[in-house]
Amino acid sequence: MTTRFPTILDALSDCLLDQEPEQENPRHRDILETYRDIQALDRRLRTAANTPPSGMSATEQLKQLTDLLVERLALGHVLTELLSSQCCCTAEEEEEGFLYCPSDVAPAGGILEQCLEVFADLGDPEAMASGDLVDMLRRLPGLAGGRWLFAELTQARLAQLLAPYDVQTRDITLPDGRRRKSYRRSALVSALRTYAH
Numbered sequence: 668m669t670t671r672f673p674t675i676l677d678a679l680s681d682c683l684l685d686q687e688p689e690q691e692n693p694r695h696r697d698i699l700e701t702y703r704d705i706q707a708l709d710r711r712l713r714t715a716a717n718t719p720p721s722g723m724s725a726t727e728q729l730k731q732l733t734d735l736l737v738e739r740l741a742l743g744h745v746l747t748e749l750l751s752s753q754c755c756c757t758a759e760e761e762e763e764g765f766l767y768c769p770s771d772v773a774p775a776g777g778i779l780e781q782c783l784e785v786f787a788d789l790g791d792p793e794a795m796a797s798g799d800l801v802d803m804l805r806r807l808p809g810l811a812g813g814r815w816l817f818a819e820l821t822q823a824r825l826a827q828l829l830a831p832y833d834v835q836t837r838d839i840t841l842p843d844g845r846r847r848k849s850y851r852r853s854a855l856v857s858a859l860r861t862y863a864h
Contacts, residue, residue, distance in 0.1 A: 697814070700827065701746045708739045734848070741823040778812045778828045779859045786852050794839045796847035797822045822848075832858035 712735050720728045785803040786795060804825070807817040812828040826836065834855060836848035 698749045705742050711735055745823045779855055783855050794849040794851050796849045797836050801825055832862055834858050
């Protein structure tokens with residue numbers, strides 16, 4: 668489970684020092700979460716590379732390592748972009764308490780509904796490969812989750828946008844025979860019901 672900011676110790680410290688609690692900056696949170704994801708993937712890669720296959724052929728083990736490596740490289744690229752991007756907000760806007768740039772307002776409906784619209788356009792399949800879903804979402808105008816242009820969406824970025832809703836990919840064999848990291852429609856529907864306001 669991810670530790671949210673502020674922790675209980677931070678809150679206690681603010682109380683004892685009679686200070687106003689600091690507001691979390693989502694841009695900084697993105698950097699932290701991405702770095703933690705990279706560390707977790709690095710551990711999984713080391714384990715997969717150093718553990719003899721159990722009930723898995725050499726080809727399956729190679730595919731597993733390749734999938735992990737591709738995911739790791741994608742997250743590394745996301746982290747590089749996060750670290751190199753400059754905040755477009757002025758100091759005055761930050762002092763006013765803007766946590767996102769004013770232009771970064773997420774479109775109505777949010778990422779969950781937009782993903783479900785893609786599913787609906789394709790006849791509501793039970794699951795869709797992450798890559799296929801991202802390819803379809805890239806055709807949309809505007810910003811995904813108020814962070815990135817849909818045209819620049821990647822699988823790693825989509826995973827970050829859906830993570831707060833506890834929606835994650837699963838290894839699923841699709842109707843066309845491909846076994847891919849995929850999103851289940853039922854998980855998106857359940858998350859929308861849980862988090863809809």
